[in-house]
Amino acid sequence: MSHVSAVLLVLLAGTMWAASGTAAQDFYAQSHHLPVELTQVRLFLSSGLFFLLAWWSGGLQRGVRTLRHSPRLLLRMAVHGILGIMIVQFSYFKGIAAGDAAATTVICSTSPALMILYLAARHRRLPRMAEMLTVAAAVAGVFLLVTGGDLTRLSVPSDCVVWSLVSGATFVFAMIYPVHLLRRFDRFFLLAVCMLFGGIALLPVTQAIADVGAFFTAQTWFDLFVIIGLGTVVAFFAF
Template identity: 30%
Template sequence: MKSYKLIGVFLTLFGAILWGISGTSVQFLSHYKHINLEWLITMRLLTAGVLTVIYAWYHQGSSIIKVFHNRTDLLDLLTFGVLGMALCQYSYFQSIALAGVGVATVLQYLAPSMIIVYLLIRYGKRPSSGESFSVLLALVGIVCLMGHDGLSVESIPYAVLLWGLLSAVGVAVYSVSPVALLSRYGTLPIVGFGMILSGIVAAILFHQPHSDVVWDWETVIGCFNVVFLGSIVSFNAYLEGVKRIGAVPGAILSSVEPISAALFGWALLGNEFTLVGIFGMICIIATVFIIAWDRQRQIKRDVLNKLNKEEVT
């Protein structure tokens, strides 16, 4: 059992680190190889989607296409793909190009706070004390991270903030919207078809026949990191790890992603951060730990309440 969970921890960390490497590769390709981000996101979605569907077909057979037999589920799948996966990745790539991989990845970790606010506005679900504190801490982190060159309104890069928040919204959408689909059809078919559909939409919207990209072995390795390691390998490693150790420890360990992205960006691409900016990163990353701890506490409390009710009856 110990080795089973130890492998789960390793796989979860491995997947998160690969995401960090993928983000660093996006910055490298954008800044040094002049690659079209629209082309890159389209290739990533289509290639990863097709390979994921092939893998799902091998394990589950023709049952994976059942989602296309239900019009409502198909619409939900399209929403998940376009407003979730495509929006998240495109805005994430844009924020990387503008601010560097460290800042962009940390901003994406505002997604849990976005979900809390969405549940409050949409369903009137009042956040717990831990969730409320995490949202406030996230706001402090944004101010510090965006104004790290000087805490003034003029210093805040609004384009970075916009794309970063949109990437967090995308993560929130694809974390919440496909829950029913995943339970009915499984993870691999939904993720694979979601990628393919969003990739087709991206190809139509972002078609760019002209490119100034510099093709060499470094560009090929960068694209390999983004399309293969950063999508297929990382996603499957992370899911397998979470299956072994649980969702809460997985969410905590996933915070290695922004740390690794910041370190890779600093070591390989020369990204720099001030103390205020680093403090902002710590605040945002800390929200993952707080929310994970708070949810675990709520689960234990609900179990105890249920046991007490059973004893009374």
């Protein structure tokens, strides 16, 4: 894949994730469902769609054969599904519920700066000048957003700030951890299994998936299409 194609795919993924945030904000306004319920429904339905795509591409059969030979890989997939996918989405939706989609998305965009700091610590080196400027710009941008330049108050609810930072930090993990898994599995199959693990992990908290029909109303079906179809299937595939 060319560098230009890769950049365009990342831009597509980012745009779809941002669209899902706006749709989630409207979904909360139109329904009584909680972020944890929306997260579980999103994960289970998206998992089903990715299983269909894996079957269509032939990745389902290859993935099952790989797991038969190396069943321990299921544990790594569970880790990515819970820490790298479920918590990212849940904390993102919690941030939107506590504040708004715009603020949450901007704060979450600190993840590249967090990635720079992580890699610098991992390789025991100081960030390069361009990287340091990137981190400084990200911190300054979030500072201006949450305070409006006034140190005595927050213009964004503190819960929104905390959940958004959690989402950004766990997104860094989601970018790094599955690299070795992508070498072993078809991307559709990997996403299907990991999202299934993420949805299962929420069962002790909520069983919203059992009443999934209640989510699709005349006021919310388009929001769910954007959140699940565009913000999950298209976004994760492109990324």
